Amino acid sequence: MSASDCLVTETPDVLRAALERADDGVVILDSAHRITHFNAAAERIWKLARADVLGRDAAALSLTCLQADPVVDFRDEISLVRRDGSRIKAAVSLASIVAEGAIHHIVFARDVTAEAERRVRIGLLNAVSDQTNRVVIITDTDQNIRYVNSTFTKLFGYTSAQAEGRRAAELIAGSHTNRKAVGKLVERLMHGGRRGEVETLVYDKDGEEIWVCARIDAFRDTKGRVKHFFALLEDITETRQLRSLQQLIMSALADEVPITEIADRLCRRVEQIAPDVVCSLLHVDSAGLVHPLGGPSLPEDYSRALDGIAIGPDVGSCGTAAFYGRPVLAIDLDTDPRWQPYKARPLQVGLRACWSTPIKAKDGRVIATFAFYFRQSRAPSNWHRRIVDACVDLGAFAIERKEARAEIARLAYHDILTGLPNRAQLRHLITTAIDACPTGGHVALAFLDVDHFKDVNDTLGHAAGDELLVQLAQRLREQIGPADMLGRLGGDEFVILLPNRNAESAARVAGQITDALSAPLRLGSKPMQMSASIGISLYPDHATDIDTLMQQADAAMYMAKQAGRSTHRLFSAEMNGLAEQRLALIAALRRAIAEDALTLSYQPQIRSRDGAVHGVEALARWHDPVLGEVSPAKFIPLAEECGLIEQIGLWSVREACRQMASWRRAGLNIPSVSVNLSPINFRHVALAARLADILAEYELPPNALMLEITEGTFMQDGAAALETMHAIRALGVGLSVDDFGTGYSSLSRLAHLPIRELKIDRSFMRDIEKDSAALAIATAVVRVGQGLGMTVVAEGVETEGQRKMLAELGCDVVQGFLYAPALAPVAFERWLIEHSAEQARAMLGRLDVAPRDAVAVKRSA
Template identity: 50%
Template sequence: MRDLIGRPLWCSVVANPILDARGEPTHSVMLLTDITHTKLHEVLQNKVLDALVREVPLVAVMDLVCREVERIAPEVKASILRVDVNGRLRTLAGPNLPDSYSQAIDGAPIGPRTGSCGTAAYRGEPVLVSDIATDPLWDDYRHLVPAGLMACWSSPIKNSEGRVIGTFAFYYEQNRGPDELHLRLVDVSLHLCALALERDEARAHIRQLAFYDALTGLPNRSLLMAEAEQAISRCDAEGAELAVLFIDLDRFKQINDSLGHPAGDELLRLVAARLQAVVREQGLVGRLSGDEFVVVLPNCDGLQATQVAERLLARLAVAHRVAGVSLITLASVGISLYPSNGQDMETLLHRADMAMYQAKNGGRGSFRFFSEEMNQRAQERLALESSLREAVRHQTLSLHYQPQVRLHDGSIHAVEALARWRHPQMGAVAPSRFIPLAEECGLIGELSQWVLREACRQLADWRQRGIEIPAVAVNLSPSDFHDQDLPHNLDVLLRRHGLSGSDLVVEITEGMLLDNHPTTLATLHALAELGVRLSMDDFGTGYSSLSYLHRLPISELKLDRSFVADLAGGGTALALTDAVMNIGRSLELTVIAEGVEETRQLEMLHQQGYPVAQGYLFSRPLPAAALEEWMLRRVMAS
């Protein structure tokens, strides 16, 4: 059934027969009820909800709404626009409006005088313009309106929170406004459009959470790996190369610890923006975790990768302010190439990571390419790490001891305990190799505890046998002082072996001067209160600063062996060793010269007033039994 102007009407029909005296029907009475409003709601709702259940794309759902409305009311041309996060209109559907018009208004800002739709979105209420040709709301957009359209009625689409997320408009070919049917159609359609838009926003938000890093907005590992694999497939089909750049910020932990995590987050956002600015449309930038970023560059060879890496490092090194502090960000970059370094993203990423560590070990702020030689070294390192874990777990390392000799009478000042490791296949592994490895793989704490236990046990054994060793010196890692329980555990260990705090010397590095971990200084003072002597190892090579040094309860300074080695040349080295000795005197610290290998070196140090020396001139580091024999020979020789 249709009304007088051809629009469909839905009616409910009830027929009641009229019977004659014989009970035969002669007439009927029919009752017709207009159910157009209910039927409109039912038809539109069923079709739209069915489309949503079938995961039909948003644009297709909105097109369905417009076409259904226009089928019911052929005199209108429907339009649905979305309001984006920047307050601009985005065309979703307008099947019977010219494409040129839909494209022209796409991106138009909402505002108080922006046609019917832009104004309705701005006001948050329906806007009727019955004469587009004269209404001031259309002054800036009238020239865009297609010929024949004379009026526009637009209603805002609001989400469940009342925020305007779109507009639903009717265009007319006469100067007019909506009638009752149009009001019903819009009333039915608005909540369906809101449901579809909110569903799309929710899906977009879920996708953002699932595939993008919340802090920087960059693709996360999942999306990065998926898109990189697609890029590899395209390069494979085209016979092109692809580069993977693994980027790790240098000293980011120090920035986090000193300026706080909010400042660290701000820095990561700045870094992400700078990486995107350099790469632009050339490739993909993603964040793996922490301060690790990855750049994937399709159709990129080694030379082009070099140029990009140089631009990245230069851009990151431009100073920027974070938390009120001017920072220059250095980074280490590792590069792998498809197909020469790997056929899939996992392999390329792993090898770029390996190359990044090579860059970091080479001085930071630089980049390196992966090579098979590098891969071989990495495999050897992995095997060495596994063996070191076994050695620490089963305590198959050993301690050697090197004497520190008092120069005025030749007596023993202390012995330094030095860890040694003999690998079953590789033989003796240098401490310069396995100590840094222990720090990198998190074994240094276990190793340090074993060294302390073994050194105290050995010293107690010497004491019981009447062998006069005044003290034993042990090297600890800076990370060991982050353990608040270190003083208590050391006190228990000393008591267990009948030793006092003064029987132990703990050697620390100059890096401790800049360690701003909250527990470090308190731990050092707690050790000093136990009577444990603290010795500053390798003094003069790192962050030597009296302003830091006076804060620490140091009792000894150890002159670095590099100064001793240069003594024979006189000049600067001689002046530096004299300056360190004067610092020791002024601070009332015992100064020990290490690395003494020649008699001439010893004579010059003695002339400068050095009280204690250590080095091959006296003895190499020896196992405990060999050290006892060395001491016996010295006694017999005297």
């Protein structure tokens, strides 16, 4: 007899008592599959009373495992439908025993519904955990890893099997991990503190750095005891660390921080997020010399020693990288041949390797280098490369911005045509010279005006005049000493500052200049004779303030002109009559305005696409019975000084509209007239109403009038000018920015101004055929203007080559001596008739070709 038989037959009461107390449901079936035992746990599981099932067939239990024939042993989790229709998950096992020669079946059942649901929840949590882009790590209280999600594997390279059971610090912490901050947070959690987060460097399976934000919390039991730690790690390498570099640069640029301070901040920030490097930023100037911009962790004497070193093929890492335009790595400074002249100081402070990357401008020039020094002989990691990729772009942006601002500052204080100091810079130079003048010393000021220069512009065009001014400036430079300074006030007026020169010495310089100008300048192959009148004043003999000194030098220059030109005069007390002459000139100008003695000349503007007249520009002219032709370059500034400019501007608009109305009545088709207005005109909000009255008076549509303004109009008195400009555009009158490209207004501001037209300044036309910079500027203006929906007009076009080049650029309209100078109304009418006839002949010629071609084709057919 078996042991089971003994249990069934010899100790039924003990067995039954034991089965009754069992947690699992126990059901015993006889060989006929009738239920012979049904314990209390079985009643709970099936929700059946034993009295209702004892002696019944096993089919009442809805167990398919009992329906097989023969019945075999079975173990599984099944879904069990109970008598009341409810469903549970049950772990069921079936065993067969032999007792008294008969087979009995014992069914063990346990309700595992809660456990199954928990497993489902855990499975769902695992699935969710694996779907998140954040790393999940669960450890025990000893920080041994118990669980990691799939993101952990993707980021760090360890499988869950490789990670589980190992200490987290052993697996992903490294030399620059902030273990102290993590330890403090864990300690706080162990003592009931709240969760927290730490930003730190961690390392993947290959030792590459990863910046993470780790949010750490504790799992506690019902008694509040810590059972596990939970860490959620987010990779912030891109989102926070690299973007912090971008934010640092952009905010510094917005705050107008000097480039050296920006470089210092950038290097310090890089050294925070890459603690194993020492960072350096060097500027490379146009001569190929390096200049330290940032390197706060490098020895100061080492940085100073680098200043002014020329780049080359064997000049350390930075000089070589700048020379070749590609990254250079020196793994061992001590043995690298490129480092031999420069290695001593870096090795002395523990720097063993250097990796330098060139920073390039948009045009491909190397403008800087960005270097990492290492304390070990090593190559950069992927993290280092990502930092450098970001910093190279940011560095290029910051340095190009610095160069652009330096160029803007240079343009603000230097004449764009000659490169000489302009009026603003000259005042500063004169002040400096006077302040430095020793007791008993002198400062001489020479005012030079080119004789008959207007004739050059009128006969040969402004481009020729500009070229001669450039040559003149060069010749003047050759006649002055190294301590002397030459500047251009504008037009054909130059100033020469002569520190520590008395009257006799200054007169010798003026005589040398006169002699030097006796040799003709050359315009192409054509010699051009030029001369100049020079006036000299002395500090402190004649005046002690700049304005008076300049006025006296100007007065002396006029005396030189009256003396026959091509000579010089020293100011004397007798020349104080200059003030009277100026007053007389102002009186003459007032009289000319009152007597309607000013006139307008008209220069045509021609459409590039078809040669048709786009419009005309009205230019003010003044011929005085006594003074003769007075240049606009003289009387317009004078009018601004004495408050007459606004009156001249409104007169110009009225006269231009009157002339336009007259031409239209005569059947001449001129689409619009452009009139130059001073910024002063735009200070008055009533300007739009005045324009409306004038247009109504002459029955002209608003689009027949275009007002030309300078960039200074909306840079000064911005609010008032902008209000007036919007009112004018609402009226329908066009606004054109004259001399665009010579100022430095904001393009972002330009995009929001009510401007309809941009005019490229004539100074860019002179060299557009041979100077890539002038061509680039003209191209940029065309693209900017057309991109903003504006018409682009090029002034000063004097050659067919210039016209063709502008047409290829897509410039809408050209204006200049190529077509006509500014003409009096009658002369302009004759020109317009001839131009229209020429256009008609050209059109007929094109039309005549087509019929002949058609006849030829027909005959050949």
